[in-house]
Amino acid sequence: MNIKCNINGKSVSFEAEPLDRLLDILRDTLGLTGTKEGCGEGECGACTVFMNNKLVNSCLVPAMHLQDADIVTIDGLRDFDFFTSITQSYEENGAVQCGFCTPGFIMSTIELLRKSNGKVLTDDEVKSVFAGNICRCTGYDKIIKAVRQLLHTNIEIPKRFYE
């Protein structure tokens, strides 16, 4: 089937089988390799992207649901100031070790920042959004520290993530 959708602000069209995974379309068809595959079963969160402004596992999204969808992946964030703030905070707090989980954690961090909308979230609230992301290296503490630091600075997440 032919699919037209918007990926990282650009409209794209491609051929896919209905059950092809968004994850493979991103990586193999479109060459957007920032999004990683860990488990392929919705457990690890390495493949997390935004779809129609909602956090989803791209390994569980079939091509047939992509018609007219709006997708934002880690590769689409490079030019945004808030992305630099997030990566800096991750670096300063040692929240990246092997880095495999990082793209997924950053997508969930964006969700947290827009949820908090200026309010400081409790550790439980932070953990509940990170429940879908697994990190084998850092033990989470450093990631949570990085997010805490971000929650105390006023970071503007662009409108297109809200609407």
Place this chain on the structure above:
Amino acid sequence: MNKKKIFSPKTLTEYHELYSKIENSKIIIFAGGTDLMVGKEELPEDAVFVSLSELEELKGIEKKGDTIIIGPSSTLNEILHSPVIQEELLILIQAIRTMASEQVRNRATIGGNIGNASPAGDTITPLVVLGASLTIFSPRTATERNISFSEYFCGPCANTLDNGELITKIIIPIPLKKMKCYFRKVGQRNAMTITKASLSCFAEIDNDEILDIRLAAGSVSPTVRRLIKTEEFLKHKTISERTVEEAKRILEKEISPITDIRSTKAFRELLTKNLLGDCLRSILLYEQ
């Protein structure tokens, strides 16, 4: 390989018209796909998929008289954030909070959780104690019928729906405000866990006396159903350590857990009994 046939009907009438073309194939209903995508390699090669994504009739949550009607295509997060559900069906909120992750809850639907008919499905025990029923659409005749959960289940991960039949509504009587509710599940870790055992309960208590009680346990029987004998025993009792211990003994005979990779039979029995103890003590002790 993987040349799948997909249909996305926009209305139930359209589905009915389409049905004669596909009735001889194995039909797989596709909602959020979080269960189906994980097992997609095992799906029959020649299956026909009916995607629900454009079927607006299956979406939405509304209050109608003294019931709440949930469209099966509502995602778990839509239910979690629905003001109507937060106001009237606390037990469903408690259950959904323990399910999967933000990412999965944005895609997974309640219809898919019921459709999967797993004894570990976490929306199912709350729906059973809430006395919910299902409306089923038969695409052959274009008619709808209502069934209870006891008519719906017929074995572990098996339901009584005919090929291509759809759940179109989940109908939930609004519980009385004075009913106290309890949901707890135990798994490997707190978040993102498949249930080893869970317990849902509604009870009406007056001066320490249990006037009415409804119980259902997850993951400890081939299908989820009410624990009628335990309920009967507890009705009109006041809760003491002795009643709790006696109730646990009755419960033990009423469930039939299995040993699998997640847990042993004996451990599941113990867990469920402890959940019952926790439930009885907490609905008495804490005002909700």
